[in-house]
Amino acid sequence: MSILKSKDNKIARFFINNAVPILFILFAVFAIPMADLSIEYLVAEMITRLARYSFLVLALLIPVIAGMGMNFGIVLGAMAGQVGLIFVMDWGVMGVPAFFLAIIISMPLAVFLGWMAGIALNHAKGREMVTSYILGFFINGVYQLLVLYSMGSIIPINNSKIVLPRGYGIRNAIDLVNLRKSVDRLIPLEINGIEIPVMTFILVAILCVFIVWFRKTKLGQDMRAVGQNMEVARNAGIPVERTRILAIVISTVLACIGQIIFLQNIGTMNTYNSHEQIGMFSIAALLVGGASVAKASIKNAFVGIILFHIMFVVAPRAGKTLMGEAQIGEYFRVFVSYAIIAIALALHAWRKNKEAEFARRSLRVDTEEAAGTSE
Amino acid sequence: MMEKIKDFLEAAGWPRLIIGLFLLALFITAPFVEVNIFTSLSDVIVRFGMWGILVLAMVPMVQGGCGLNFGLPLGIIAGLLGAVTSVELQLTGLVGFFSAVLIAIPFGIGLGLLYGILLNKVKGDEMTIALYVGFSSVAFMSMMWLKLPYKSPDMIWAYGGTGLRTTISVEKFWYRALNDIWTIQIGDHFYFPTGMIIFFAFMCLLVWVFFHTKTGTAVTAAGSNPEYARASGVNVDKMRIISVILTTVLAAVGIIVYEQSFGFIQLYLGPFWMAFPAVAGILLGGASVHKATIMNVIVGTFLFQGILTMTPSVINNIIQTDMSETIRIIVSNGLILYALTRTITIKSAKVKA
Amino acid sequence: MKGWIIRSTLILAIIVLAVFLYIIGKEHVIFVENNTFTIDGKVYEPYDLVRVTLDSGEPVELKKPRGRSLGRAKVSTTGLNHKVLVEILDDDDNVIESKEAKFNVKNNVEELLLNIPALMHDAEGWVANNQKTIYVENKPFTADGKTYEPYEFVRVILDRSKSLEIRKPGDGHTGMDKGVVTDLRHTLYIEIMDNEEKVLESKEVSYTVGHAQEKLLINIPAVMNDVDGWLTEYEE
Numbered sequence: 001m002s003i004l005k006s007k008d009n010k011i012a013r014f015f016i017n018n019a020v021p022i023l024f025i026l027f028a029v030f031a032i033p034m035a036d037l038s039i040e041y042l043v044a045e046m047i048t049r050l051a052r053y054s055f056l057v058l059a060l061l062i063p064v065i066a067g068m069g070m071n072f073g074i075v076l077g078a079m080a081g082q083v084g085l086i087f088v089m090d091w092g093v094m095g096v097p098a099f100f101l102a103i104i105i106s107m108p109l110a111v112f113l114g115w116m117a118g119i120a121l122n123h124a125k126g127r128e129m130v131t132s133y134i135l136g137f138f139i140n141g142v143y144q145l146l147v148l149y150s151m152g153s154i155i156p157i158n159n160s161k162i163v164l165p166r167g168y169g170i171r172n173a174i175d176l177v178n179l180r181k182s183v184d185r186l187i188p189l190e191i192n193g194i195e196i197p198v199m200t201f202i203l204v205a206i207l208c209v210f211i212v213w214f215r216k217t218k219l220g221q222d223m224r225a226v227g228q229n230m231e232v233a234r235n236a237g238i239p240v241e242r243t244r245i246l247a248i249v250i251s252t253v254l255a256c257i258g259q260i261i262f263l264q265n266i267g268t269m270n271t272y273n274s275h276e277q278i279g280m281f282s283i284a285a286l287l288v289g290g291a292s293v294a295k296a297s298i299k300n301a302f303v304g305i306i307l308f309h310i311m312f313v314v315a316p317r318a319g320k321t322l323m324g325e326a327q328i329g330e331y332f333r334v335f336v337s338y339a340i341i342a343i344a345l346a347l348h349a350w351r352k353n354k355e356a357e358f359a360r361r362s363l364r365v366d367t368e369e370a371a372g373t374s375e
Numbered sequence: 376m377m378e379k380i381k382d383f384l385e386a387a388g389w390p391r392l393i394i395g396l397f398l399l400a401l402f403i404t405a406p407f408v409e410v411n412i413f414t415s416l417s418d419v420i421v422r423f424g425m426w427g428i429l430v431l432a433m434v435p436m437v438q439g440g441c442g443l444n445f446g447l448p449l450g451i452i453a454g455l456l457g458a459v460t461s462v463e464l465q466l467t468g469l470v471g472f473f474s475a476v477l478i479a480i481p482f483g484i485g486l487g488l489l490y491g492i493l494l495n496k497v498k499g500d501e502m503t504i505a506l507y508v509g510f511s512s513v514a515f516m517s518m519m520w521l522k523l524p525y526k527s528p529d530m531i532w533a534y535g536g537t538g539l540r541t542t543i544s545v546e547k548f549w550y551r552a553l554n555d556i557w558t559i560q561i562g563d564h565f566y567f568p569t570g571m572i573i574f575f576a577f578m579c580l581l582v583w584v585f586f587h588t589k590t591g592t593a594v595t596a597a598g599s600n601p602e603y604a605r606a607s608g609v610n611v612d613k614m615r616i617i618s619v620i621l622t623t624v625l626a627a628v629g630i631i632v633y634e635q636s637f638g639f640i641q642l643y644l645g646p647f648w649m650a651f652p653a654v655a656g657i658l659l660g661g662a663s664v665h666k667a668t669i670m671n672v673i674v675g676t677f678l679f680q681g682i683l684t685m686t687p688s689v690i691n692n693i694i695q696t697d698m699s700e701t702i703r704i705i706v707s708n709g710l711i712l713y714a715l716t717r718t719i720t721i722k723s724a725k726v727k728a
Numbered sequence: 729m730k731g732w733i734i735r736s737t738l739i740l741a742i743i744v745l746a747v748f749l750y751i752i753g754k755e756h757v758i759f760v761e762n763n764t765f766t767i768d769g770k771v772y773e774p775y776d777l778v779r780v781t782l783d784s785g786e787p788v789e790l791k792k793p794r795g796r797s798l799g800r801a802k803v804s805t806t807g808l809n810h811k812v813l814v815e816i817l818d819d820d821d822n823v824i825e826s827k828e829a830k831f832n833v834k835n836n837v838e839e840l841l842l843n844i845p846a847l848m849h850d851a852e853g854w855v856a857n858n859q860k861t862i863y864v865e866n867k868p869f870t871a872d873g874k875t876y877e878p879y880e881f882v883r884v885i886l887d888r889s890k891s892l893e894i895r896k897p898g899d900g901h902t903g904m905d906k907g908v909v910t911d912l913r914h915t916l917y918i919e920i921m922d923n924e925e926k927v928l929e930s931k932e933v934s935y936t937v938g939h940a941q942e943k944l945l946i947n948i949p950a951v952m953n954d955v956d957g958w959l960t961e962y963e964e
Contacts, residue, residue, distance in 0.1 A: 092838065094806050097753025104746045123716035127664075129503045130445070131715045137651075138712050141704030149698065178755065325537065328518050331643075335514035342507035349497035349504065 016351070020344050021290045024307040032310070035317035042313065044194045049309040050302070051184060051200040052265045055258035056282045057301040058207050059251050063128075064296040065215065066247035067227030070283045073117045073132040073248060077255025078275035079143045080110035085179070085260060085269060086151065086170055090159045094178040096186055099264055102179075106256050113139065114252030118245030125230070129293070136279055147271060170271050180267035200261060207254065208298050223247055227294075284308055284337045287344035294348070311336055388661050390713065394678050401685040408692040413564035415685060422680040424554075424571035425636045428578050428629030429649070430656040430676045432622050437667040438586065439618025440598030441494050443657075446505035447650035448513045449490055450626025453482035455516075458631050458640050459539065462548050463527045469556075471549035472635055479627040486512075487623030491616030502664075509650055517643045543640040550638050571636060578628065579669050585621070594618050599665070655679055655707040658714035682706055752807050756833050758782060758840045759858060760812075761800035762790040765846040765939065767853060772845035774799060779823075780844065781813040789817075790844070808833050814844055831855045839910055843939055853940025858910050861943045862886055863962045865904045866894045869950040871957060876949035878903060881925070884948070885917040894948070912937050918948060935959055 015022065032042070056074065063071040084106025088098045117135055124131040151157045152168035162174050184197030214220045222243050225233040234240050259278065263269050286296055288311075289304020312333060319329020405412050429447065436444045444450075457479025466474050490508065494501050521538035525531065530543045544550075556570025585591045596604040597614035605611050630649075634640050657667055660675020686706065687699030760780050765772045774792045781787040782803050793799030809832055816825040829847055833840060839858035846854035864886075866878045884892045890907040897903030913936050920929040933951060937944060943962035950958035 091750065092755040093750060093753035094755045094804070095753060097749040097806070101746060101749040101753060104742060104749070120712065120716050126499075127502060127715060130506065131712065133503075133506065134708050134711045134715060137704060138708035141701055141708060144701040144704065145698075148701065149696065323522075325521065328521055331514055331517040331521070334644075335511055335518065338507050338514055339511035342504055342511050345500060345504050345507065346493060346497050349500040353496070353498060 016347070018290050019347060020288055020340060021303060021307060024288050024311065024340075028307065028310045028314070031314045031318040034321045035314040036321065037314065037317060040192070040194070042310070045313050046306055046309060047194060047196060048265070049312075050305055051197040051204075052262050053282065053285060053305050053309070054204040054301065055207060055261050056255060056278060057286050057305055058204070058211065058298065059254035059258050060282060060286055061211055061296050061298070061301070062214070062223070062254075063247045063251050064291070064294070065220070065227055066223040066244055067230070067294070068121060068244060068247060069129045069293045070286070071132055071248065071251050072129060072136050072279040072283065073114075073121075074251060074255035074258075074282060075136040075275050075279045076113040076117055076139050077110050077252040077257075078259035078278045079139060080106040080113055080252070081256040081259035082106075082263070082269060082271065082275060083109055083143075083147070084256075085176065085263060086147065086157070086162065086174070086271070089162050089174060089176065089178065090157045092159065092178070095182045098179050099183050099260065102260050103257055106260070107253060110253045110256035111249055114249035115245060117252065118248035121248060122241050122244055133279070140276070143275075144272065172271055174269045174271060176263060176267050176269055179264045181265060183261065183264055197265070200265070203261065211298060219243070219246065280337060280341070281308075284340050288340055292348040292351075293345065294352075308337075308340075391659070391661055391674065391678065394659060394682060398678060398681045398685060401682075401689050404689055404693075405685070408689055410688050410692055411564055413562065415688060417564065417566045418684045419677070419681045420572070421554075421566070421568055421636060422684055423677050424568050424575055425633045426629075426652065426656060426680055427575040427672070427676050428625060428632050429653045430660075431575075431578060431582060431669070431672045432625035432629055433653060433657040433662070434582060434667045434669065434672060435585075435594070435618040435621040435625070437657075437662060437665065438598045439594050439615045440601060440665075441615055441619060442502040442505070442664050443654050444505060444622050444626075445502055445650045445654065446490060446509040446512075447626050447653055448509040448646040449486050450483055450623035451630045451646040451649055452512055452516050453486050453623060454479045454627035454630035454634075455640060455642060455646070456482045457627065458545075458634055459525060459530065459543070459642075462530060462543065462545065462640070463525050465527070465548075467548050469549070469552050472552040472631065475549070475631045476628050479631060480624055483624035483627035484620055487620035488616065490623060491619035494619060495612045495615055506650075510647065513644060513647050520642045539642055541641070541643050541645070543642065544638060545634060545640060546638060549635050552635050553632060554636050568636065571632060574632065578625070579672070582621075582625070583669055590614075590617065651711065652679070652683075652707055655710040659710050663714065679707070679710070751835055754806060754835060756805050756807075756837060756840060757858075758803045758805055758810075758842055759800050760788065760790065760803060760842045760844065761798075762844045763793055763799050765843045765851060765854075767846070767851050767938070767940070770851070772849050772851060774845055775816050775848075777817040777819075777821075778844050779815040779817055781815075783810055783812075805833075808835065812842065812847070814847060816848070829854075841912075841939060846939070853938070856939045857942050859908050860910070860914075860937050860941065861906055861908055861962070862914070863904060863906045863943065863945045864892055864894060864948065865945065866948045867897055867903050869947045869955065869958075871950070871955050876953050876955065878949055879920050879952075881921045881923060882948055883919040883921060885919075887914050888917065912939070916946065916951070918951060920952070 056078075059074050059077065060071055063069070081102070084102035084104075087105050088102045093101055117132065120135055121128045121131055146155075148169045150168075151170050152163045157163055157170070162170055164171055181197070183199050183203070184195075186199040187202075189196045189198050215224070222233070222238045223246075225236065225238055226240050226243050230240050233243075255278075259275065262278070263274060266274075285304040285308040286301055287304065288308040289300035289302070291297065291300035291304065315333045315336065316326050316329030319332050320326045323329075402412060402415070405415055429451075432447065432450060433444050436442065454475075457475040457477070460478045461471050461475035464474070493508065494505070497504050523539070525539055529547065530539050532538070532540055551568075553570040553574050554568035556573070558569055559565075559567040561567075586595060593604070593609045594614045594617055596607070597609055597611040598618070601611045604614070630646070656675045656679040657671055658675065659679045660667075660671035660673070662668070662671040662675065683703055683706065686702050687697075690702065691697050691699065760782070762774045762778055764774060776792050777789065779787050779789050780801075782805060785803065785805070788801040788803065790799055790801060809830070811828060811830045813828045814826065815823045818824050825848075827848060834857075837857050837859070840855055841858040842855045843853075845851075864884050866882050868878055869876045878896050880896050882894045884894065884905075886892070886907045887909050890909065892905040892907055894903060894905050895901040913934065915932060915934045917932045918930060919927045921927055929952070931952060941961055945960050945962040947958050947960075949955075
């Protein structure tokens with residue numbers, strides 16, 4: 001009897017735990033035929049998007065280990081990366097050296113921003129996500145102050161192709177002509193007419209290996225301990241605050257590199273918008289992949305990117321077939337991106353509350369049983 | 376005397392005092408940089424009236440223990456439905472305004488109820504989820520605005536598109552319906568929207584009265600100490616739902632007041648970011664994630680809207696550059712950030728003490 | 729202490745890497761031209777058809793300039809050391825003559841001008857900085873025993889884009905300014921002004937710069953009085 005029940009439970013639990021990916025797979029099965037897109041097109045699109053977003057999504061994993069939830073602060077890293085790109089474009093550096101130079105330039109900025117964000121989040125324990133979200137907006141204001149008003153006036157930027165005609169401030173769109181696909185095409189490979197960005201995938205693979213290795217290091221173990229229970233970790237002599245700050249710093253730096261990879265693939269930088277949606281899209285993708293606020297794996301990241309971006313590519317077309325209007329599909333896309341985060345977060349919070357309740361109840365049963373046996 | 380100053384400082388709080396002095400400094404500087412002080416003052420008062428009720432809408436949820444209402448757009452949507460329906464029915468003047476409010480209220484109650492039930496399931500994570508409930512409801516309604524069967528030629532695209540327009544002018548209907556009751560106009564520059572301010576005061580009074588009824592005190596109890604409230608027989612979940620409904624209805628009314636002064640109904644992604652100025656306002660007024668009073672609303676809205684109006688105009692005139700948008704972003708988010716990172720340290724300090 | 733040493737070494741290594749990346753990645757635009765080249769009275773004529781290969785890039789073909797065609801091509805390169813292969817072709821695309829040459833670029837040079845006829849004849853200045861620094865001075869000028877005095881206040885516009893304002897020397901003014909222009913043919917527009925910035929007199933002249941010249945000096949009083957020798961090479 002009890003075995004049967006636990007089996008039922010297992011299936012139910014599987015469905016509850018994977019509700020979001022299952023929902024998306026159902027959506028894909030339903031919408032792909034509706035959109036009338038060729039499989040080659042979809043595959044090519046998914047490969048591009050995997051190359052584009054993997055690094056950014058993987059940048060989210062480490063703060064999750066440290067129990068800090070989804071780090072909306074990756075937009076800070078993205079902004080740092082863009083500042084690096086602006087300088088590289090100004091100096092007229094080209095190709096792969098430009099890519100690495102941009103990383104080196106933006107790194108100190110990313111470390112600094114991450115460190116600041118880490119301190120702020122230490123003051124907002126228990127609501128890291130909202131705080132990191134607002135932090136993104138706040139730093140966005142500072143970024144505008146820097147890029148729109150100081151560059152070209154206080155900070156010397158001379159290249160007239162990137163400075164606004166008024167003499168200071170950076171243009172809204174910068175053509176990354178020197179950088180476009182330079183990493184993607186470093187090792188050229190084409191299969192069935194689909195271009196494979198080999199080098200980008202190698203960078204992503206290196207990051208995956210780093211994350212697996214990092215989890216086993218002393219710092220990684222400390223982070224896990226902090227993530228499970230801060231007080232216990234503190235009593236065990238782990239510097240909780242420092243560990244949490246480091247988690248955010250690493251995440252910010254990775255996001256900075258991720259944004260540079262993302263932009264070299266796209267080839268154009270919208271100076272004041274490219275970073276804004278990054279946090280939302282990356283987090284939505286990770287959650288779609290079956291991750292939760294407390295648990296996220298590399299597998300979740302890849303599954304999530306594919307499922308989320310199938311929705312992204314397919315929705316406008318499906319919307320047009322279904323409702324006769326592409327605009328509806330556009331809004332549907334926005335709706336799903338946000339709704340999926342809401343649902344995933346709500347499911348997680350609900351499950352957490354349920355488990356807490358269950359734990360309380362089983363504790364009660366245990367004590368009753370213990371009382372029974374002692375008689 | 377020293378004691379009194381100390382008490383005052385304690386009561387007002389440093390951040391408010393600093394911001395207040397800063398605002399005062401802006402008003403003093405204004406004439407020197409050729410900013411008309413009467414126009415500015417008038418702008419501040421009008422914006423105070425426009426935002427007042429939206430900020431007031433934060434109070435019930437905070438008091439009910441659900442945190443800051445980042446899901447404000449949900450209530451705004453109820454208000455938009457009321458406003459759009461009132462325009463569809465070609466109602467004008469005060470009749471138009473109040474019918475918009477009356478139509479909006481049932482939507483507010485319905486949405487608030489669902490929202491409240493959801494928030495009860497996710498205790499502890501209300502704010503993050505509220506944020507996304509707000510965003511996704513705005514996106515969902517964007518689809519609806521395209522499909523809902525409104526027919527008035529004042530609201531749908533004249534040609535080339537389907538659905539409602541992104542901005543709908545209410546000039547022909549109830550533009551300044553509230554503002555223009557007993558308006559005071561002094562000279563060319565000073566204008567006081569008496570009706571709107573009185574309506575705001577009336578809403579404050581209603582909320583104040585509510586929190587002094589039996590249900591109101593139960594809501595506060597459920598918010599400040601749920602365990603204790605439960606022990607003394609209060610249905611905590613029900614009280615939280617009541618607070619969320621009240622918040623949503625207030626937001627619905629608030630947006631209609633905002634629109635009648637602004638002159639336009641903004642649909643689609645218009646309500647997307649509206650929670651943030653409201654949240655920043657109440658936090659600046661001295662509210663925390665756990666406690667908010669009507670005084671916080673009044674002080675906060677005035678200071679925040681004052682800063683938002685004055686800083687750009689004064690700074691723009693000083694440095695001859697339009698930086699208003701950037702300043703708005705830094706100031707409002709800086710304030711929210713301050714509040715989010717502050718409260719917990721005070722709490723833990725108290726625990727240690 | 730040990731950690732400190734490791735850290736500073738690491739930072740130093742990263743800085744060195746950054747400088748290295750900057751040097752190898754910096755873009756230098758090279759204009760390859762098949763135009764007439766004049767130096768010390770000698771004139772080298774352009775070829776009918778040449779094929780030029782820079783480093784390992786795509787070859788470019790240049791015809792003899794005729795009418796509106798400029799006989800030049802723009803090639804983007806990175807790094808400091810370059811080699812160029814020039815092949816002179818006949819009408820049937822057969823190589824008549826070919827020559828390979830090597831050259832270096834200074835890191836801060838943005839644009840280079842590479843002249844094919846000069847390269848084939850090993851003439852000095854076959855590859856030169858295409859950005860010329862023009863020094864403009866508002867100082868007394870003496871020629872044939874006559875001295876032309878500087879003006880109170882002058883505005884100079886180089887190539888209708890870069891504007892300089894120069895006051896008379898003295899009172900903390902040097903009576904000199906400079907601007908960077910690209911390519912060989914230039915214009916100079918001068919406005920003589922009084923202290924209220926009212927224009928009293930204006931003049932426009934055009935001039936050509938030699939390939940190998942990088943720094944030039946223009947004297948305003950000499951230009952205004954049409955005295956020869958207003959354009960000279962600048963020596964520090």
